[in-house]
Amino acid sequence: MLTLPLEPTDDRANPLFKDESGCAKWLSQLQLTNLQLAHSLLLTQINELNRYPMRGLERLNTLERLRETVGYVQDDYAKKLIAKPLPLNESELMVFVAIVQLWQAMVLGYQRCLQAYMAGDKQLAKHGALLCQRCLLYSGLEIFEHLRTGYEFDAKLWHQLHALYAFAEQQDLQGTEVLDPLNGKHRSSCRSIYVKTLLACYAHPAELTRSQLHLLDNWLAQWSSMVTVERTYTVSKGDAQPLAVDLNNKYGLQSLKQVAQSDSIRYLAMVPLSKLLRVKTILLQQGQTPQQLELCDHCSGVDCVEFLTALHRYWCEDHSTRFGERYPVAQNAQLCYRMEGIYAHLTGKPFRQPGRDTGTDSVARRQIETFGRVLQDAHNKELLEMGFPLETWQFENESILGARLTREDTFGGRLSYNQLIALRPSDAETFMLGATAWANVTRGGKLQIGVRYLPGVAEAVSIRAAGINVSASEKYVPAFLLQAVPALKTPASLIIPRDWFQPGRVVEVLHQNRDTESMKMGFSVERGIDYERVSFSVV
Known part of the structure; x- marks a missing residue:
């Protein structure tokens, strides 16, 4: 049976609202223009509400009233952290901790309701699926926040998520759809929110841009219901292999090679999602727009193809093996x-x-x-x-x-x-x-x-633009010449500052021994946050 680690309520707790109507009035007066203050007030009052003894249904209705405002403030506050270098500075870390604490407060509130449901509260008897779905949702958001920011978290968060889903299965509530106005389809289930959380966390969220994170959320809201969670699996040749999760373990999704068969293993059937991703990619490449395919109202087809391809690689292709043993x-x-x-x-x-x-x-x-x-x-x-x-x-x-x-x-x-x-x-x-x-x-x-080595011995050089239309006073910038690696069939390449590359651009390369040579840039091999690796030919 599910065990919820909850402290007793306290008669001395005194939130500024004690029921749904009081909460609605308080929210109407909450100033959202000062985001930090609004966030702090929400966190303080929800924590106080969680300590306050009240009937299960009234607590549920009050939490439901809070959801939209909490979601809005959390989304806006989290923008301060997306793609930040690590470790976070002091002010960024305070934002991160506050966001995590507010998700924890929402989890705790719904767990109190679920505890009352499990104890036989008759008013909550018909809300079991909704309570499990909300607990899974906010537990998943707490995990996802750590992953997209790049901070390690206590493994008990995975245990909590898996235990909630196992309880939903035991109660046969996993497939029951409930109203969820904040979800893209306005309806959701324990299974679909569990799948959405697992796949979002498996999609390398720390490497995604703000727009990609938004797309990921929207797409999974639409697609997670097509992924089933099974106790057994079959694989046909050429099909995407299922992903596995152990309900008794402290990890998220894993490849089949990483798990051993047991009663606690569940398999996510990825074939339907793999086909959908490939079909949408092909249609985009054939000229259909993201709007026509219900992917995005403002994205380019090229960006969507790139992201769909990356998601297919993360979710549907075997990337558990590396070339070269570690x-x-x-x-x-x-x-x-x-x-x-x-x-x-x-x-x-x-x-x-x-x-x-x-x-x-x-x-x-x-x-x-x-x-x-x-x-x-x-x-x-x-x-x-x-x-x-x-x-x-x-x-x-x-x-x-x-x-x-x-x-x-x-x-x-x-x-x-x-x-x-x-x-x-x-x-x-x-x-x-x-x-x-x-x-x-x-x-x-x-x-x-994790470091990915760039092929070739590196030589530090200085480069500057050259050619008939370039001033003789053009300044040099630091760059690196990577020698060819015949064993890997990798030609020589240049590492230059980001946004310095132009196809066909002629540059003068100054070596440390003062020798110079002219090179013509070919194409961009790869692009990082502060560099670009490009091909070249000697002029």
């Missing part, structure tokens, strides 16, 4: 970031416009001529003092394509998804370039990242 690594690495910082640590000197040699330049040039590289350690202290940090990170595991690392300290720079970094393992003499594949903060406050 293995534990017990060593440290030095890490730097930002174009100027990486340039400084690769060359041993800060980037500046080329001119007359200074003493530092001459030393660096002689080291390159003698050793083929700059002797980094001689310059690290000097560069740190100039504002180019070099942080110590611990490898967790590594493959030939990437690694997982944890920063030793709980303080340091902030990193974003798909940001350029340079990494030098303790047993290596040179830095290699990579991009952050993901980032999150542990419950202990340490930053963790």
Whole structure:
């Protein structure tokens, strides 16, 4: 039987409203122009309401009255956190904690109602499906908030979500539709909201833009009802494999390879959703508009195709295996970031416009001529003092394509998804370039990242636009030349600052030994938050 971890109510609790009509009056006077104040007042009063002893049906009606305002304020407040680098600063962290606490308050309120239902409250007897659906909804939103912000959460939140769904199954309430005016279809069930939560959390929410998060919510409101939750599964050749969830475990969705058959395993049949995603992608590519396909009123077809393709990859394709086995690594690495910082640590000197040699330049040039590289350690202290940090990170595991690392300290720079970094393992003499594949903060406050290595040995260079229409005074910018990797059949490429790429643009490349050559940009291979990797040909 479901166990709800609820504290007793308190006769001393004194919320500003004690029933639905009082709540409606209070909400009518709530000023939403000051978002922080409105959020704080909602959190304070709902927490007080949750402590206040009242009849189950009156509590339910009061919570239902609060839902629209809570949803509006939470959505607006959460915009402050979308795509923020990690770890959050102090003011951002306060916003995040407040948002999570308000979701928790809503969960607690509906759990009190569910507790009364389980105790036999006759007024709530016909509301079992609605109470389970609301508890699942707000429990899921609390989990999703952590995932899209990039902060690790207590595994008991997954246990709570799964236990609620298991209870809905036991009561045969999982498929019963209830009114949900805040849902896109205005009706929902325990099963559809559970599926929506699981799939949203499996779609890499921390990597999504604000518009993609909005699309994800709208699309799953429409599509989650077509995904069934089964105790067994069958797979035909070529079909999308089901995803699995263990109702007794502390995880969300997993691939079939990650679970063992048991009575607590449920399978999400992904074939209908896979077909829908592919059909809509094909129709968009054939010229139909997102509006015609009921996908979006303001998005471009290209953006929708890109996002539909990504969702199909996350949900319907096997991405549990990697090219190159991961293995534990017990060593440290030095890490730097930002174009100027990486340039400084690769060359041993800060980037500046080329001119007359200074003493530092001459030393660096002689080291390159003698050793083929700059002797980094001689310059690290000097560069740190100039504002180019070099942080110590611990490898967790590594493959030939990437690694997982944890920063030793709980303080340091902030990193974003798909940001350029340079990494030098303790047993290596040179830095290699990579991009952050993901980032999150542990419950202990340490930053963790996944790094995707960029192929090729990196050389720091300076580039500037060239050609007949370019002024001779055009300034240089730092860039990196990645050498070809024949074993991977990867040609040489240039890493340049974001938004600097133009197809066919001719650039002058200045090497550390002062040699120059002209290159013509081809196409964009990949684009990150602060860099772009492009193909080129020597002119």
